[in-house]
Amino acid sequence: MKQYDIVIIGGGPAGLAAAVAAKEEGIDNLLILERDTELGGILNQCIHNGFGLHTFKEELTGPEYAQRFIDKTEELKIPYKLNTMVIDINENKVITAVNEEDGIIEINAKAIILAMGCRERPRGAINIPGGRCSGIYSAGTAQKFVNIEGFMPGKEVVILGSGDIGLIMARRMTLEGAKVKAVVELMPYSGGLKRNIVQCLDDFDIPLKLSHTVTNIKGKNRVEGVTIAKVDENRRPIKGSEQYIPCDTLLLSVGLIPENELSTKANVDLSPVTGGPQVNESLQTNIEGVFACGNVLHVHDLVDNVTTESINAGKSAANYVKGKQFANGGIEVVATDGARYTVPRYININNIDKLIDVRFRVGDVYKDSYISVYFDDVREIHRKKRILTPGEMETVKLTREMFEKYPECKKITVKVEGE
Structure with missing residues (x-):
């Protein structure tokens, strides 16, 4: 060995x-x-x-x-x-x-x-009804085909999901001569960076349909089109809102x-x-x-x-x-009230020189809100943010001085607050 x-x-x-x-x-x-x-x-x-x-x-x-x-x-x-x-x-x-x-x-x-x-995440994880026809790719697979293999997956494209890879592939497919008919997003907000929405969709007049999803895929041998529909607050398709889009390719960025x-x-x-x-x-x-x-x-x-x-x-x-x-072990870091998780999950002050970055994501879009950090029940950080979105990672810096200020601290809480 x-x-x-x-x-x-x-x-x-x-x-x-x-x-x-x-x-x-x-x-x-x-x-x-x-x-x-x-x-x-x-x-x-x-x-x-x-x-x-x-x-x-x-x-x-x-x-x-x-x-x-x-x-x-x-x-x-x-x-x-x-x-x-x-x-x-x-x-x-x-x-x-x-x-x-x-x-x-x-x-x-x-x-x-x-x-x-x-x-x-593959198609099987999101359970879209319809045939098992060709022309359905994950956005990353399509990216590899186009950028490394020199192969175009299709000419008329619908993209499900507005994560960064999906947004970037909307632009890439357009530059290679394909027509991207829509980027369809289940959530009421995009999962990608703001700059990618602007540079990849807005600059190329590609429509972003928020609170929509694909409800059916039509095609026997090859994708012929997809049906999309609006979803309600529980993310369920709204009857009567269906729209059929002819296409030969569906990219998944889910x-x-x-x-x-x-x-x-x-x-x-x-x-x-x-x-x-x-x-x-x-x-x-x-x-x-x-x-x-x-x-x-x-x-x-x-x-x-x-x-x-x-x-x-x-x-x-x-x-x-x-x-x-x-x-x-060490001091537990807890995410709550809008913050979904933190990395790291535990902090031992003896292993920190000057400061430590705690990274996290929020679970919704928040405007004019505050990122707050509590050492036990005492608020130590209260920082205003014009906008917080799930697509962008946030960072708070905890200094060694903060830990020394609360030597008996058992729990650090990261949350989003309105004021």
């Missing part, structure tokens, strides 16, 4: 940033395992710009952003295995993986960083799910809200020496935030290998 200090599962933006950080902390005996044919993860197919504004202070495309970290990985001589599928992790941090070259391999790691990313089958096998506690691991301030899970970062932890809107988080995970894993213990 091969022995490594740190094994990083996933060679996308999260895994690469974590590996670089761990190496720069002095850990030489580490390994990246990646199931794809090359490093870079999902960024390789995200050829649009808008990446890197925070990390590199310049605007890059997805492949350019990924290449910065791939180059750094090569420069630091960090070893990695491609085309390698991890099939099991146990609580003793023994990893079982398989590839064509080595066959089945077992690796014992002192620390593991989970950076497997996320996958798209949510992302963290890839946590391996986490489950390692008995990592998962959040019922995000589907990702519950972590402390050092991004350690409930299993000692197992850390998590990136979209496998919670779905991010900006890759720059993935990088920041993953660098912290890499540093924490390196410190763990050097002998530092990150106690589980």
Whole structure:
């Protein structure tokens, strides 16, 4: 059995940033395992710009952003295995993986960083009635077809879901000559970033139909059209509001799910809200020496935030290998009253140098509201926001001085308040 200090599962933006950080902390005996044919993860197919504004202070495309970290990985001589599928992790941090070259391999790691990313929710998870005809793709699959394979999925397109991938593909399909007839969104608000609504829909006169859903798919061999309908406050279709749209392609942008089958096998506690691991301030899970970062932890809107988080995970894993213990538990962080979840879930003040970022998402659209943070029953932060939307991640910074101010604090609460 091969022995490594740190094994990083996933060679996308999260895994690469974590590996670089761990190496720069002095850990030489580490390994990246990646199931794809090359490093870079999902960024390789995200050829649009808008990446890197925070990390590199310049605007890059997805492949350019990924290449910065791939180059750094090569420069630091960090070893990695491609085309390698991890099939099991146990609580003793023994990893079982398989590839064509080595066959089945077992690796014992002192620390593991989970950076497997996320996958798209498929049609089967949302139960749309209609035939099982061709022409139905997830938005990410269509993105790979167009940007990497050079293949157009169709010419007349309806997109269900207004997440960022769906919005970006509305623009991409339009630029490639397709007609995007509508972006249909179940909720009364878009799930994507405001800038993507403007740049991808408004700039191309693509209609966004909020509080609508697809109620039927027509077609035997190929999609011929879809029926959409308005929904009520309980998200049920309203009879009489149906509208038929002829099309040959339906793209689904209906949510992302963290890839946590391996986490489950390692008995990592998962959040019922995000589907990702519950972590402390050092991004350690409930299993000692197992850390998590990136979209496998919670779905991010900006890759720059993935990088920041993953660098912290890499540093924490390196410190763990050097002998530092990150106690589980600590002060519990609770999301309530509009806030859906927080990362981290627990905070141990002894592991905080100056401050810690607590990230969260809201569950609805709030205008002229306040983000409030309570240490037990005392409100410490009360920050006004003109608008809060589920599509944009929020961050509150908790300083060490705040924790020292409340030495007996048992619970930190993050909430949305009207005043």
